[in-house]
Amino acid sequence: MAVAETIAEPAAQAGSDLLRQRVRAAWIFLAPMLIVLALVAGWPLLRSIYFSFTNASLTNLEARQWIGFENYLSWITLKSGKTVYDGLLVDPLWWKSVWNTVRFTIVSVTLETIFGMMVALVLNADFRGRGIVRAAILVPWAIPTIVSAKMWAWMLNDQFGIINDILLNLGLISQKIAWTANPDTAMLAVLIVDIWKTTPFMALLILAGLQMIPGDIYEAAKIDGVNPVKVFWKVTLPLVRPALMVAIIFRMLDALRIFDLIYVLTANNAQTKTMSVFARENLFDFDKFAYGSAASTMLFLILTVITILYIIIGKVNFEGGR
Amino acid sequence: MAGLLLRGIKKTYGTVKVLHGIDLDIKSGEFIVFVGPSGCGKSTLLRLIAGLEDITAGTLQIDGEVVNQLAPSKRGIAMVFQSYALYPHMTVYDNMAFGMKLAKGHSQDEIDKRVRQAADVLQITPYLDRLPKQLSGGQRQRVAIGRAIVRDPKVFLFDEPLSNLDAALRVQTRIEINKLHESMPGVTMIYVTHDQVEAMTLADRIVVLNAGRVEQVGAPMELYHNPDNLFVARFLGSPSMNTIPCVIESGGSDPRVKPDGCASIPVKATIPASAAGTKGTFGVRPEDLEITTGDFSIFRGTVDIVEQLGEVTLIYVDVGTTEPVVAKIANDIPVAKGDKVALTTELRHLHVFDEKGIAYPRT
Amino acid sequence: MAGLLLRGIKKTYGTVKVLHGIDLDIKSGEFIVFVGPSGCGKSTLLRLIAGLEDITAGTLQIDGEVVNQLAPSKRGIAMVFQSYALYPHMTVYDNMAFGMKLAKGHSQDEIDKRVRQAADVLQITPYLDRLPKQLSGGQRQRVAIGRAIVRDPKVFLFDEPLSNLDAALRVQTRIEINKLHESMPGVTMIYVTHDQVEAMTLADRIVVLNAGRVEQVGAPMELYHNPDNLFVARFLGSPSMNTIPCVIESGGSDPRVKPDGCASIPVKATIPASAAGTKGTFGVRPEDLEITTGDFSIFRGTVDIVEQLGEVTLIYVDVGTTEPVVAKIANDIPVAKGDKVALTTELRHLHVFDEKGIAYPRT
Amino acid sequence: ANLSIVSGDTGNGLAVLREKLDIYEKTSGNKVTIVPMPSSTTDQFGQYKLWLAAGNSDIDVYQTDVIWAPQLAEQLVDLTEATKDVIGQHFPSIVQSQTVNGKLVAMPLFTDAPALYYRKDLLEKYGKTAPKTWAELAATAKEIQDKERAAGAKDLWGFVWQGNAYEGLTCNALEWVMSYGGGQIVEPDGEISINNPQAVAAIEEAKSWVNTISPPGVLAYQEEEARGVWQTGNAVFMRNWPYAYSLGEGADSAIKGKFDVAPLPAGTGDKARSAATLGGWNLAVSKYSKNQKEAIDLVKFLTSKEMQKKQAIEASNLPTIIDLYDDAEIAKAVPIIPRWKDVFLNAVPRPSAPTKVKYNEVSSNFWTAVHNSLAGSGTTADNLELLEAQLTKLKGNGW
Amino acid sequence: MLWHIVKRVAFYALVIGIVVISLFPFYYAIITSFKSGTALFVVNYWPTSFSLANYTQVLTTGSFVRNLGNSLFIASVVVVISLLLAVTASFALSRVRFRGRSLLLFTILAVSMFPQIAVLSGLFELIRFFGIFNTPFALIFAYMIFTLPFTVWVLTTFMRDLPVEIEEAAIVDGASPWVIVTKVFLPLMWPALVTTGLLAFIAAWNEFLFALTFTSSNNTRTVPVAIALLSGATQYEIPWGNIMAASVIVTVPLVVLVLIFQRKIISGLTAGGVKG
Numbered sequence A: 001m002a003v004a005e006t007i008a009e010p011a012a013q014a015g016s017d018l019l020r021q022r023v024r025a026a027w028i029f030l031a032p033m034l035i036v037l038a039l040v041a042g043w044p045l046l047r048s049i050y051f052s053f054t055n056a057s058l059t060n061l062e063a064r065q066w067i068g069f070e071n072y073l074s075w076i077t078l079k080s081g082k083t084v085y086d087g088l089l090v091d092p093l094w095w096k097s098v099w100n101t102v103r104f105t106i107v108s109v110t111l112e113t114i115f116g117m118m119v120a121l122v123l124n125a126d127f128r129g130r131g132i133v134r135a136a137i138l139v140p141w142a143i144p145t146i147v148s149a150k151m152w153a154w155m156l157n158d159q160f161g162i163i164n165d166i167l168l169n170l171g172l173i174s175q176k177i178a179w180t181a182n183p184d185t186a187m188l189a190v191l192i193v194d195i196w197k198t199t200p201f202m203a204l205l206i207l208a209g210l211q212m213i214p215g216d217i218y219e220a221a222k223i224d225g226v227n228p229v230k231v232f233w234k235v236t237l238p239l240v241r242p243a244l245m246v247a248i249i250f251r252m253l254d255a256l257r258i259f260d261l262i263y264v265l266t267a268n269n270a271q272t273k274t275m276s277v278f279a280r281e282n283l284f285d286f287d288k289f290a291y292g293s294a295a296s297t298m299l300f301l302i303l304t305v306i307t308i309l310y311i312i313i314g315k316v317n318f319e320g321g322r
Numbered sequence B, C: 001m002a003g004l005l006l007r008g009i010k011k012t013y014g015t016v017k018v019l020h021g022i023d024l025d026i027k028s029g030e031f032i033v034f035v036g037p038s039g040c041g042k043s044t045l046l047r048l049i050a051g052l053e054d055i056t057a058g059t060l061q062i063d064g065e066v067v068n069q070l071a072p073s074k075r076g077i078a079m080v081f082q083s084y085a086l087y088p089h090m091t092v093y094d095n096m097a098f099g100m101k102l103a104k105g106h107s108q109d110e111i112d113k114r115v116r117q118a119a120d121v122l123q124i125t126p127y128l129d130r131l132p133k134q135l136s137g138g139q140r141q142r143v144a145i146g147r148a149i150v151r152d153p154k155v156f157l158f159d160e161p162l163s164n165l166d167a168a169l170r171v172q173t174r175i176e177i178n179k180l181h182e183s184m185p186g187v188t189m190i191y192v193t194h195d196q197v198e199a200m201t202l203a204d205r206i207v208v209l210n211a212g213r214v215e216q217v218g219a220p221m222e223l224y225h226n227p228d229n230l231f232v233a234r235f236l237g238s239p240s241m242n243t244i245p246c247v248i249e250s251g252g253s254d255p256r257v258k259p260d261g262c263a264s265i266p267v268k269a270t271i272p273a274s275a276a277g278t279k280g281t282f283g284v285r286p287e288d289l290e291i292t293t294g295d296f297s298i299f300r301g302t303v304d305i306v307e308q309l310g311e312v313t314l315i316y317v318d319v320g321t322t323e324p325v326v327a328k329i330a331n332d333i334p335v336a337k338g339d340k341v342a343l344t345t346e347l348r349h350l351h352v353f354d355e356k357g358i359a360y361p362r363t
Numbered sequence D: 001a002n003l004s005i006v007s008g009d010t011g012n013g014l015a016v017l018r019e020k021l022d023i024y025e026k027t028s029g030n031k032v033t034i035v036p037m038p039s040s041t042t043d044q045f046g047q048y049k050l051w052l053a054a055g056n057s058d059i060d061v062y063q064t065d066v067i068w069a070p071q072l073a074e075q076l077v078d079l080t081e082a083t084k085d086v087i088g089q090h091f092p093s094i095v096q097s098q099t100v101n102g103k104l105v106a107m108p109l110f111t112d113a114p115a116l117y118y119r120k121d122l123l124e125k126y127g128k129t130a131p132k133t134w135a136e137l138a139a140t141a142k143e144i145q146d147k148e149r150a151a152g153a154k155d156l157w158g159f160v161w162q163g164n165a166y167e168g169l170t171c172n173a174l175e176w177v178m179s180y181g182g183g184q185i186v187e188p189d190g191e192i193s194i195n196n197p198q199a200v201a202a203i204e205e206a207k208s209w210v211n212t213i214s215p216p217g218v219l220a221y222q223e224e225e226a227r228g229v230w231q232t233g234n235a236v237f238m239r240n241w242p243y244a245y246s247l248g249e250g251a252d253s254a255i256k257g258k259f260d261v262a263p264l265p266a267g268t269g270d271k272a273r274s275a276a277t278l279g280g281w282n283l284a285v286s287k288y289s290k291n292q293k294e295a296i297d298l299v300k301f302l303t304s305k306e307m308q309k310k311q312a313i314e315a316s317n318l319p320t321i322i323d324l325y326d327d328a329e330i331a332k333a334v335p336i337i338p339r340w341k342d343v344f345l346n347a348v349p350r351p352s353a354p355t356k357v358k359y360n361e362v363s364s365n366f367w368t369a370v371h372n373s374l375a376g377s378g379t380t381a382d383n384l385e386l387l388e389a390q391l392t393k394l395k396g397n398g399w
Numbered sequence E: 001m002l003w004h005i006v007k008r009v010a011f012y013a014l015v016i017g018i019v020v021i022s023l024f025p026f027y028y029a030i031i032t033s034f035k036s037g038t039a040l041f042v043v044n045y046w047p048t049s050f051s052l053a054n055y056t057q058v059l060t061t062g063s064f065v066r067n068l069g070n071s072l073f074i075a076s077v078v079v080v081i082s083l084l085l086a087v088t089a090s091f092a093l094s095r096v097r098f099r100g101r102s103l104l105l106f107t108i109l110a111v112s113m114f115p116q117i118a119v120l121s122g123l124f125e126l127i128r129f130f131g132i133f134n135t136p137f138a139l140i141f142a143y144m145i146f147t148l149p150f151t152v153w154v155l156t157t158f159m160r161d162l163p164v165e166i167e168e169a170a171i172v173d174g175a176s177p178w179v180i181v182t183k184v185f186l187p188l189m190w191p192a193l194v195t196t197g198l199l200a201f202i203a204a205w206n207e208f209l210f211a212l213t214f215t216s217s218n219n220t221r222t223v224p225v226a227i228a229l230l231s232g233a234t235q236y237e238i239p240w241g242n243i244m245a246a247s248v249i250v251t252v253p254l255v256v257l258v259l260i261f262q263r264k265i266i267s268g269l270t271a272g273g274v275k276g
């Protein structure tokens, strides 16, 4: 909302009693929330960033030393004159997980947008039983991620999984596929589950955008004799664009930090290891707490940069056109 | 060159009956205005004609052809919406050209020519490259009309096109629509409004709708002077006609009525002798009343409120009925609150309605 | 018993100047109406008086006391909003009692008495237990007024209280507000509207605002007949006054003007002799014009459009100026499009304005 | 005092633990609560590290995996002194695995080692015996699989094991490499040995199973998936831990009474042998415990001979006290325990001791390399070479 | 006409497709939860057996019921606290003009996109410091990181749309900001409160990572963790039947809530444009 607010409001210098009272009340009202947020988000984040500049280890947190940017990048020059680089910025595994995350984000968000658009268009139409459909698509969204990951793990199981059974019966595959194990399909499996789970959310956001388009524009198009496909491309799409952009950025941020689904579904598969999984692995599983903190910090940084870029490039208006 | 024929048009939404059988003959080139209170079905009827809604029963002919099943774009109509319904992301030019571009079979030149011509007529040529949001309300409305003109329709449909404009702009655009109609003599126009001034000034014929039925169809002055019934009488005119319950004293050759609280009055209306003794309603328009000091008067009472409107003055006179009688008088006549006045009128201005509200024809 | 004194009131939002220094003296018990085009700052001024916005510069006194810094609830004012602003979750009774309950120091009995009294005055006693959404628009507006009455204010503020009501209800409520004012002689009322009829009928004095400045203050008829400037002249009256650019031919004892495209006309206005040869504007109200067949006429031209409104007819006469001249004539006079007509008026109805739009005083 | 013990044990194991604690509570007067954990050892480990790092004093006794000792050593109490009277009864190799820099980090609770499960009935039907080498296993599996499928058992597979990318794959692959004489990834002296031809051969052998005698999905299998296939009668051979034994004998099992176990097969080459990865659990006392004395007491109690016996009988857990393998009561109640002695003799530890705190990363790199090889992403030789480079970098100046 | 029918059929096929895909996994979880033993490993499309064994097992062994209670308690308290904090905060953010408001709103939005991983360790320290480790309050506290920005954001959007005149009427009536919030706005906001509350409830109910990290005993855990920790008779066994039964138990209340409040949820989701 206020993101787009440009004109600075005048200071309350010569403010009346009323204004002063309101501004004072506003800060009192805000204080508890701000304190809680600072404690629960601000402080821990600062700690993480701080740790990323130390050599802290989980087994001995107290004995940490400030080492500057070494976790990110360090180098030593060998006697032979060759320089060897080390650190997160040259860690192929990190870049692999960055790439995995980006790939996952692009594909999932794209498909969720397309499917979400389809579902939203269906829900925007007037038909009998619309309520049921709307309720039905909320179900995947409401199911806890843990539970849906387990459910799908079960369904994607290569031997007892119903997905293979269906595909075999339909003759689409000739042999049972190990969805979550095979490096070629692991990402696909994660994508399937993620798309199943979050398309409803996308659809609802898009639906809201669709419903803000005045109906008489469609009627004007009808009278102009524009066929429905053209109407979609030339009228609907440009008009939901603002809502769509906001929906996409939220989904993108969510996808970029994906953790629990992958953690449960394809825990250790190198093909699906994302930035969050990488960070957690280093933080807790490996003895590289500081290194993991550096990864968390980078993740945070990447999210911030992408958001800002997106807002600037996409001219996203968080006020929804208000 | 398009006449419209509506026969027994009905419309039902689920279980809600909105239109109860509308019959109308609209001649080619006529300017027809639908008026009526909110929710009476004006927009619905217009949308049925446009093809935006399905007709539940009855037939609709345009130019002699039954079009019940025809898609809106094939009916040779164009529609101007209350909220303009411009495509917000397209320039004025594109808004106007959109329909033609997609219709195929029109060359780029032809489209361009038609758009520029329409823009010229409406004086919006300077804005062709702007987006709708960069235009004022009046300009937007003109673009909407321009878009309709480009379609070169046989029938122009307007749904309260002026109601989003401010008073001054409304007058101006109203005049423009009037001119537009004159410049396109063969094009039939159907116009929905709830503003009487628009209806009176634009229409060749007005269709008064009430609760899904046609109350009266006729030329504006016809409706104003000879309303068929109480509804039409009260609906047109501002302030409304004073209507007072009365008893029909006698009919036949010497028709007289006795409004509640007043003396008996002779009227100029064809009232059957048999109606004597029945109840009815007696009506007279505020602008037809004048203050008299003479013997003959229709109402006598105390002035309750005086409202000076500048050019005229309204006085509300308490004559003993529940509602005061309103009279519109010249503002140089000195009246003050509390004054006792007598009001009179020429007898030919009196209206009498029977028990069901149907007017006795005036003589 | 509260007079208001506004001195140099300015209001700025960020960099936008909305009010440019308003001076006004409002006497205790007066009914003041602010009118002006949309966005001119009417609501802003009212809200400054109420204390809902900060005054950027200038002083505001109520009852001799500077209240710039005072909280709204301490100013002895009550406000009625366009959208009623009733608390939707409270019954009518609670809506009315809310302010007193918050004020403390009022016993339950006292509150009850005041609420019931106000409800009686406004005839909303039967609805005291209802929620606002169970009321019609007019009833809601009465509750809003009732809530204001209960506060027993010295100053009543109304911001377009009637604009959400339909035409008939608007007339009725307007009359009620008029009566309310009469029944509370010591209470000052300040009323914002953009409806001239409301302004003319309700006001003791009208304040015409334009772009954050006061154009003229005065009694309704005063403004109507003797507008200080072009803006006021055009703003009041419907249709607007015809205004035509003219040249001041002579001033002094025989003032004459020559409107573009017309012959020279003697006028009744105090024009300094020195003004001779300057440009100006010449104005005459449509209702003051009449068709003449005599020798003397002010305008001659061709009837362009005839609009029959029922009781009167408007004719738009093309006299060679850019805009047609409008005349309001009785509707029994036969005129048709294309007729050549001559229009005249009594000279005392003519208005002359100087180059800057300031009226030359009429004699 | 009130003690709490955290355990990843589940179901029956947990119930037995509770019974033992009840006895302890009666004799000692202390109260003990169990904090169960996710059965995934990775989850447990991350959690424990976090708790210990934060000095969590809510937990007194941790049940730890054999491989964790070096990594948690700093935050656990040295038990050498307290257990010097009983420590001699346990397998020295296990005790050794729990000793870091001369400090006994945890007391062995029970041990674990996988075996080859085979279908007695099918082998008999085709006149085979339990295979001694991997090649033999592959041949037998292939033959039976093909013939049985032809006979209508369409879903039958030859061999199921744990190919998912997780600690279990490290165990499986270590066995293959070991059985080919390819070393144990990182040798006890810290030398990185994994990049050798025998190791390549071993992994290539395993790769050849996928999609021939093992379902393609085996690359996603953990213990349960393998058992699922096995227990529905759809596998001829399975590599699994002892727990699958009693479940396979369960009432609803399709293979009840139709299977048996044998040591895992050997590879080929000079130092070929049968190898089984050493598993098992231990008990350790937190440095942050407020009741260290009682906690040590509890650990001693739970790892005592009587309790291990009870555990063996009631939960089929393999004891760590050598004598118990010859105990008649145990042999009677759980006949497989004495038989597991053979398996256990071939047990190899994972390289957790030499790699210390870096073991998890070593293991993760290893299983990733193996998984890539099995899945055909890169050649095995290349993957192992890359692995060697990664481990070398990880090792730095020393583990 | 034919084309019309084809279009209708295709449309309804799409509708049915959407419904089936949405519901099938849940349906399959339900039928799986009625199976046990080796039957689990056989694929069935229709319910074949109807055994409540898995349910009784889940509910009677272990502390699943207790976990349900924990989840209910934690999620409810989280909802109440975040709504309390958010209502006043959103009043300030939506109704009062003051310096730095935009920055604040942006910060709040930024917090809502924090990767949980990035704050896990810092939060853990803090929770230890407060001495609320392994108590429901640890989770209540931690969950604020996602429920609070969300509720503040949605309520701010909602409150901004409340008519300004009502507030001004109250100001003229002499109401202080506190009275305006509690007596005037709060009663008007209950639809928004229900929606945001519900969304916050679902988010808190479903959370896993914090719940796993900040509790260390069976009696303080929440259901998602309990499900993840459900295990069979031995370390390696995954009790699919029990997991599915537990999943169904956990999910059914949510599905019921969602069905009851679906309209509100949709409007709330869309009002905020933020994920719950």
Ligand SMILES: Nc1ncnc2c1ncn2[C@@H]1O[C@H](COP(=O)(O)OP(=O)(O)OP(=O)(O)O)[C@@H](O)[C@H]1O
Pocket (backbone or CB within 6 Å): B013, B016, B018, B036, B037, B038, B039, B040, B041, B042, B043, B044, B045, B194
């Ligand atoms: N889609 C619909 N479903 C059900 N009822 C409807 C629908 N559209 C309109 N109606 C009802 O039909 C009646 C006529 O509506 P319509 O819009 O034609 O009125 P109108 O005369 O145009 O009124 P207004 O002057 O307010 O525009 C109304 O009572 C309305 O409630």
Ligand SMILES: Nc1ncnc2c1ncn2[C@@H]1O[C@H](COP(=O)(O)OP(=O)(O)OP(=O)(O)O)[C@@H](O)[C@H]1O
Pocket (backbone or CB within 6 Å): C013, C016, C018, C036, C037, C038, C039, C040, C041, C042, C043, C044, C045, C194
């Ligand atoms: N909060 C604000 N910030 C900036 N500009 C404002 C604000 N409020 C009002 N304005 C501007 O001040 C001017 C006067 O507004 P105001 O509401 O007083 O007009 P008005 O005369 O009441 O108009 P209307 O008849 O449309 O109600 C307008 O141009 C408006 O855009």
Ligand SMILES: [Mg+2]
Pocket (backbone or CB within 6 Å): B042, B043, B044
């Ligand atoms: Mg309408």
Ligand SMILES: [Mg+2]
Pocket (backbone or CB within 6 Å): C042, C043, C044
């Ligand atoms: Mg205003």
